[in-house]
Amino acid sequence: MSRTITLVLVDDAGASLGALPPFDVPEPWWQQVEMVVDEARRRHGLDVAVLRLLAADRREPPGGHLTYLGQVSTPPVVPLEPVAVELVPHPLRAPWAEPGGPARSLAWATAELHRLDRPVTGVAQHRTWNLSAIWRLDGPHGSAWLKQVPGFFRHEAAVLRWLATAAPGTGPALLAADDTGRILLDHVPGEDRYAAGDTERAAIAADHHTVQLRAAGDVGALVAAGVPDLRGPGLAAWIRARLAAHDRSAVADLLAGLDDRLDRVRDCGLPDTLVHGDLHPGNVRGDGRRRVVIDWGDAFVGHPAFDILRLTETLDPAAAAPLLDAWAARWRAEVPGSDPERAVDLLRPVAPLRMAAGYAMFLAGIEPSEHPYHAADVPACLSRAAAEAKQVGLPG
Template sequence: MSRTVTLALVDDAGVPLGALPAYDVPAPWWQEVSSVVAEARRRYGLDVAVLRLVAADRPEPPGGHLTYLAQVSGRPSVPLTPVPVDLTPEPLRAPWAEPGGPARSLAWAAEELQRLGRPVTAVAQQRTWNLSAIWRLDGAHGTAWLKQVPVFFRHEAAVLRWLARAAPGITPIVLADDGTGRVLLDHVPGEDRYEAGPDERAAIAVDHHAIQLRAVDDVAGLVAVGVPDLRGPALARWIRAALAPHDVSVVVDLLAGLDDRLAEVRRCGLPDTLVHGDLHPGNVRSDGTRRVIIDWGDAFLGHPAFDILRLTETLDAATAGSLREAWAARWRADVPGCDPEQAVALLRPVAPLRMAAVYALFLAGIEPSEHPYHAGDVPACLERAAAEAKQD
């Protein structure tokens, strides 16, 4: 599957110029724009900065025919086609999705790297969507990555700095951050481990257990630096508030009993800790010798079982069960008298319910033209939560 892309261009002042002829790129995932930028350069000799998605011919990713707004300096010599694009200001628009936004962020990153003695010689845009913008910055002293995230992920830099002290070597190194969502990260060799098998997932679970055990003793410090606090009853309140604008009829019974269920979970005796929030193998990077857990924007303080449920959710029942048994054994050894198995059983329907709330908050915090990225996720997660609740 591929994408067909139309770039609607604006100049540095945000004045619309027209659209380039449509072209195909191999990667079907809408937020991946490195090939979009490279193909515009190859075909038309243009250096563009992709700002945001403005239209799609299908309700959700991947693939299809997409129109992006992109910025270019000067007026292209290639003939452009008039195209209607709504340039009305939008209060929920990400700062990197505005004309001039990428340039401001890259200028900040270049200044920080210069200060660190790592001057930039080449820049490549990798990704842009409502949850992040990512650029690769190369120089004679190595590669760094500029990541910019929205306000609801702003705590990620603080989490990474805490992790660098508490668990050095298994998370990305922060080179700089500006407190608003921009962070510079040192390069991590290897590849994202989307295809990790059971043995590798078991190793990831062991790595992550060490992090969570260390965080048990510093929950207050993590709260102080802005990590969302979803311990105990706060989780139920947060879920209900996030899902209030949505049709939750399929999980009405689960929501009605959520406080009692979470009270039972607390009686299982596991401590609250730092939760990654999206611990699937694609958020682990490895070069075969070193594993690094990345993308901590979904992190919160709460129950550790959420991460083992996420790490095992795509596995067959027997394999998932084996990994969860090992996870439970570690917690029983470290917290005598706790009941990890019962906690997992109680939280199985809550895990997709929490994810539905996460996607609901994304939708509430991003501009409408980017809703197709997530609109289908809320009902899909609610259906999964209902299915898990029926198996209680």
């Protein structure tokens, strides 16, 4: 599956120049723009900064015909197609999606690296969408990554600072951060472990248990640093508030009994701790010698079972069972008298419900042209939550 790209160009002042002829790139994922930038350079000799998605010919990723807005400092030689495009400001537009936004962020990152005696000799745009913009900055002392995120992910820097002290090497090294959502990360060798098998997932779970044990005694500091507090009743209130504008009929009974269900989870005896929030293997990077958990923007303080449920979510029950049993055994050894298995069963329908609320939060915080990234995710997660509640067969 590939993408067909129409790139609408603006100049440094934000004035529309027209659209390049459509071209194809093999990478199907809409937020990945490195190939888009490379192809515009290869075909037309243009240095383009991709700002944002303007339109898609399908309701959700991947693939399809996508129209992006890109900024150039020098108008192209190739004739451009006249296009009618809405360029008025939007209150929910990300700062990196505005003309001049990428340049401002790169100037900040370059200055921070210069301060660290790491001169920059090359820059490559890697990703841009409503949840993050990512660039790679290369130099004689290695590569660094500039990541810029919206306000609801701004606590990622606080998590990385805590990890650097409490669990060194388990997260990316934070080189710099500001209060606008920009973070500068040292390069992590290896590759994202999307294809991790059962053995590697078991090792990821064991590593993460150590982190969560250390965090269990430090939740007050994490919350004080800005990490979202989704413990017990706070989680129920957070979910209901974010799903208020969506059709919740499929999970009405689950929502009605949510406070009681979370009370029963608390009675299982496990401590609240740091939760990654999206602990699938693609958010683990490894090179055969070490594993580093990346992308902590979804992190919160809450129940540790959410992470093992996410890590085993795509496995069939027979493959997931040993990982869940090992997770439960570790917690039972640390908290005698606790009931980790029951906590998992109680939280099975809550996990996709929490994810639905997270996607609803994304939709509420991004401009309408970028809604296709997530519009289908809320109903899909609500359907999963309803199915899990029915399968578990527990009241509420």
